[in-house]
Amino acid sequence: MEDRYAFLTEWFDPSSSLLRRYQLFFYPKDGSVEMFDLKNQRRFLKRTECDNIHQEDLFVGNRVNVFTRQLNLIDYGDQYTANKLGSKKERTLALIKPDVITKIGDVIDLIYSSNLIVTKAKMTKLTWTQAADFYVEHQSKPFFNNLVNFMCSDPVVAMELVGDEAISTWRRLLGPADSTAARREAPQSVRAQFGTDVIKNVGHGADSLSAAARELEYFFPSTIGHGPANTATFTDCTCCIIKPHAISEGLTGKILNSISAAGFEISALEMFNVDQANAEEFYEVYKGVVKEYLGMVTELCSGPCMVLEIHGTDAPRTFREFCGPADPVIARHLRPNTLRALYGKDKVRNAVHCTDLPEDGVLEVQYFFKILDGWKQP
Ligand code: CMP
Numbered sequence: 129m130e131d132r133y134a135f136l137t138e139w140f141d142p143s144s145s146l147l148r149r150y151q152l153f154f155y156p157k158d159g160s161v162e163m164f165d166l167k168n169q170r171r172f173l174k175r176t177e178c179d180n181i182h183q184e185d186l187f188v189g190n191r192v193n194v195f196t197r198q199l200n201l202i203d204y205g206d207q208y209t210a211n212k213l214g215s216k217k218e219r220t221l222a223l224i225k226p227d228v229i230t231k232i233g234d235v236i237d238l239i240y241s242s243n244l245i246v247t248k249a250k251m252t253k254l255t256w257t258q259a260a261d262f263y264v265e266h267q268s269k270p271f272f273n274n275l276v277n278f279m280c281s282d283p284v285v286a287m288e289l290v291g292d293e294a295i296s297t298w299r300r301l302l303g304p305a306d307s308t309a310a311r312r313e314a315p316q317s318v319r320a321q322f323g324t325d326v327i328k329n330v331g332h333g334a335d336s337l338s339a340a341a342r343e344l345e346y347f348f349p350s351t352i353g354h355g356p357a358n359t360a361t362f363t364d365c366t367c368c369i370i371k372p373h374a375i376s377e378g379l380t381g382k383i384l385n386s387i388s389a390a391g392f393e394i395s396a397l398e399m400f401n402v403d404q405a406n407a408e409e410f411y412e413v414y415k416g417v418v419k420e421y422l423g424m425v426t427e428l429c430s431g432p433c434m435v436l437e438i439h440g441t442d443a444p445r446t447f448r449e450f451c452g453p454a455d456p457v458i459a460r461h462l463r464p465n466t467l468r469a470l471y472g473k474d475k476v477r478n479a480v481h482c483t484d485l486p487e488d489g490v491l492e493v494q495y496f497f498k499i500l501d502g503w504k505q506p
Pocket of ligand 1: 266271275305326327328329331332333
């Protein structure tokens, strides 16, 4: 019999402000989906191919986009699906420490090559009290003060990682806590490659399921408006969005590396799941002007995107030049070292959005880091 995975899903219907429940079926053989409306007990979507859903996106807690509807996967629909897709899936917190914030792209690349995916991310600057709270279990240790002082000295990036045995996989990738020991005992590990000592040791990882849940709640709380603030400056800045197709193709780390290598300062970073209404609002200025407008909206809400504030004098103009022509085919001919030439596919899936007009830089950054940040779908 053909493989079929079943999920219980919820969709927030903005027109009626109601949560609607559907069964979602996914057929891995041809990547098709089918939906069943649970309230009205009838088929809602007949089996149709949906090329932006992949088996690795299907786990409880994730959100998938089925023909512009963002569905929250709230439970497995049958034992077969739970056994096949859910048995070893875990989520954990990866905290990137201040010593390697400019190497975040390298670390994310290693995370992807270990078959983990990044589902949430936020750059934040902890206060002394927040860092002390986070490391409260170490408060009696002699290194506590040094550790806390270091953790609040500069921004950190908190990420939620999801994958098979994510907790132990991330800790193994980190290596021994002391970077010097890591170079001896686990030379491929992140700490061996990028760490300095036992305090400046690149990253932190939760050591158990309960610690992972607590630490994720600390940085990505379920309550609206809580959690450490983002680091956006809203001055001398421009907005860059790493588009969903580039995220799902595993290009996030490479794009971040290219941006840092070109000398741009990433002063804020956060992942967002943009819904249709917000994507339309954000791209409003292109409506009726750019013929790809609808495609751009669909792409932006087809999965998580990563938004960056790029900070610096004349940032909108210089960063836009670095992104290159909107069409990657043209970019590859005229400006082969630009982001779109390197990572884009076509005019819609062109790897990154960047602010077009210098006067819109702050406004676009505000749209994400002031308006959408902290806002959660009910
Ligand atoms: P982390 O994974 O963030 O969890 C606790 C941190 O305490 C650890 O990484 C190290 O940075 C730090 N740490 C652990 N042991 C020592 C030690 N013996 N001396 C100094 N710092 C330590």
